[in-house]
Each structure stands twice: as C-alpha cells, then as structure tokens.
Amino acid sequence: MQNETMVDVQGLVKSYGSHTAVKGVQFQVKKGEIFGLLGPNGAGKTTTIEMLVGLRKPDEGTATLAGFDVKKEVNKVKEVIGVQLQSTSLFELLKVEEILHLYASFYPRNINIDTLIEDMLLTEKRKDRIKGLSGGQKQRLAIALALIHDPEIVFLDEPTTGLDPQARRTLWDIVLRLKEQGKTILLSTHYMDEAHVLCDRIGIMDQGELIALDTPTNLVKKLHSTSTIEFHLNNPPEQEWFLKMEAVEKVSIKDTFVQLYTDNLQQALTSLIQLSTEHNLKIEDLQTRLATLEDVFITMTGRSIRES
Ligand code: ATP
Secondary structure, rough: OOOOEEEEEEEEEEEOOEEEEEEEEEEEEOOOOOOEEEEEOOOOOHHHHHOOOOOOOOOEEEEEOOOOEEOOOOOHHHEEEEEOOOOOOOOOOOHHHHHHHHHHHHOOOOOOHHHHHOOOOOOOOOOOOOHHHHHHHHHHHHHHHHOOOOEEEEEOOOOOOOOOOHHHHHHHHHHHHHHHOOOOOEEEOHHHHHHHOHHHHEEEEEEOOOEEEHHHHHHHHHHOOEEEEEEOOOOOOHHHHHHHOOOEEEEEEEEOOOEEEEEHHHHHHHHHHHHHHHHOOOOOOEEEEEEEEEHHHHHHOOOOOOOO
C-alpha cells in the first residue's frame, strides 16, 4: 500500500542536561518516500534519528515505525529498520565479504550477499580489508550492512559528509535505487543540493525545531521569489533602502554581500541599475540565479546553513 504511513513521529523531545536538543518534532513518512531532515550542524537531526532507532530514549513524545512503537516494541522495530549512522565504526581488519557474512549471521532473514555487494558497487573490493577502502567505499559498505536483513525503513545519517563530489553522486544513485526497490528512507543532511536531488519531502530543522516541511519545489515556491540577485557593494545601505525598489520581496545583507529576492527579475534588475546610477553606488560581481533551498533557510532564519 503506497499511502501507508511508515514513520509517524509525534512531539519528540530530548534534552542533554539543560540544553533541549529536540523540541517537539512532528512528521510522517509514507511508504516508498525519501524524507530528508535538512539543517545545520547541531540542529538536532542526529538526536531525532537516534531516538527513532532506539539509541536514545525520548524525554517526551511517541513514534511508530511500520506501526511498531519505538519505546514499547523495540525488537519488532529492529526487524523493520536498517541504520547507517555517522559514526559507524567497522572492524578494519575484516574483509568486505567477511563483515557482511558476520552481520548476516545476526539475523534470521537475509538478502543475497552477492547481489548486495554488486548493488553497492563493491564487487572489486569484496576480498579487500576494510582498512584499505576509500571513504565512499566504506560508506557504501555501511549502507550494505544496514540493508542485510532487508529492512523496510532505512535511516541514513549524513551519508555523504566528507565524500568527494564523485563519491557523493555514486551514493545518490544508490539511494535512489533503494527507493525504486520500495524502501522508505529517512536521511539527514546539511547539503541543500543533496536534499533537493534525493528527497520527496524535506523537514528543515533549526535549533531543535522543524521550521518547515514540504516538497523541495514547494519550499522554494513559498518564498514568493523565484530569483536572486547577488552583488557586492562597499558600505551597502540598510535593508529598507533596497526594499523600496520595485519587485524586491526580501533582502539579505552580510558585510558587503547583498542578496535581493524577487519574483520579477527583469523589473528588479532595472530598478537596481536605475537607483545605483542615481546614487552613484558601485555594484561589483553582479549575478542572478534561481532561488534554492539555501535561500529558504536564509529567509527563515537570517543565517546560511553553512555558517550556522
Ligand atoms: P550534526 O550534523 O553536527 O550531527 P545534528 O543536527 O545532527 O548535527 P545533533 O547531533 O542532534 O545535531 O545535536 C543537537 C544538539 O545537541 C547540539 O547542540 C549538540 O551539541 C547537542 N548534543 C548532541 N549529542 C549530545 C550529547 N551526547 N551530550 C550533550 N549534548 C549533545
């Protein structure tokens, strides 16, 4: 059933001492969806995932995975989930196929290991020791280990952090193939492009809260600004000055870097050039581009995901 809710999270809260890392997050993920938690470091993504997979006990709230309660039905939950964590440490001296057989022995039900090795593009490395693998290969092995018992729901915590662009793209293909196989995937990331390419829906997290939740396209649409004009200006005037310009919806200024958000690029550019000529402003490095998820985060929080 495609519309079946596989992940149902209701008001999860978790504090470390006096610091509340997750402040009542709430979301659902349907069967076969890729759902992304997108946010800067420290937003609470890992803590949320750890509560769902049974590694941390929520202070408040409830969650079910494939209908099983994460607090009360821990063993059932373990059967239906596969987990790749940021800190997965593998037995470095084992060979790739050895660790897969070892993990397979932990479960009553397994998928075919040869197929898994092929799917994770590890065929040439199957007889190599783990310590000799590249970052991308280790990450693919970690995902293989998460899939060995053929789980319905797969958790991937920042699966491409630290990987080079080529290795990231390879991993994206693997995640998309898992979706094709009908898996439900919950992943966390602080890469906007990754969230955009992979996720059917995204929950944007900041400081322990889900501040927005929608499809990538709708999140950008809700900005009411399809384009961004960016430039540098020595001593830029206050935001209000730019907001008086025709067709400019929002403004962000960081030192000399100015971003104007607009739904009418031509009109906004015309008034920018007119006004800058009138006031003798020296605009440098002018660029225009389509709005992205990064712009959604900036307009909602006033900060960039990368600088948070
Ligand atoms: P990252 O991408 O850096 O892992 P995140 O969004 O996954 O970020 P969390 O790791 O969940 O965020 O951390 C949320 C907040 O809780 C941060 O302020 C972090 O410092 C704090 N935190 C996380 N784990 C612990 C812990 N074991 N003890 C105390 N504080 C913690």
